[in-house]
Amino acid sequence: MAGSKHFNRLTPAEAERLAMLSEECGEVIQAVGKILRHGYESYHPADPSTTNRDLLAKELSDLVSVMQMMDGDFSIIDAKDHDAAIAKKLRYTHHQGGEA
Numbered sequence: 014m015a016g017s018k019h020f021n022r023l024t025p026a027e028a029e030r031l032a033m034l035s036e037e038c039g040e041v042i043q044a045v046g047k048i049l050r051h052g053y054e055s056y057h058p059a060d061p062s063t064t065n066r067d068l069l070a071k072e073l074s075d076l077v078s079v080m081q082m083m084d085g086d087f088s089i090i091d092a093k094d095h096d097a098a099i100a101k102k103l104r105y106t107h108h109q110g111g112e113a
């Protein structure tokens with residue numbers, strides 16, 4: 014056999030970090046979906062103390078944490094690139110010019 018490496022050449026640690034990234038991205042998407050359906054201030058009946066806004070903030074925090082763990086896997090763009098990305102996105106938005 015030509016070796017035991019997986020075809021994607023990921024180490025187990027890299028694969029695990031990608032799985033964590035995928036999981037957190039899914040949780041962010043789920044939280045956004047709940048807000049779009051029920052609003053920021055809505056909450057699950059089993060936990061009235063946690064709003065959908067809180068859930069989104071938590072999931073985004075989880076996502077940033079995993080991104081920090083992946084620092085050696087790829088280079089995360091720096092702040093000036095964020096500014097350029099925002100400027101580009103604003104050219105194609107309809108409601109980001111002033112009101113909340």
Ligand SMILES: [Mg+2]
Pocket residue numbers: 037040071072075076
């Ligand atoms: Mg999470």
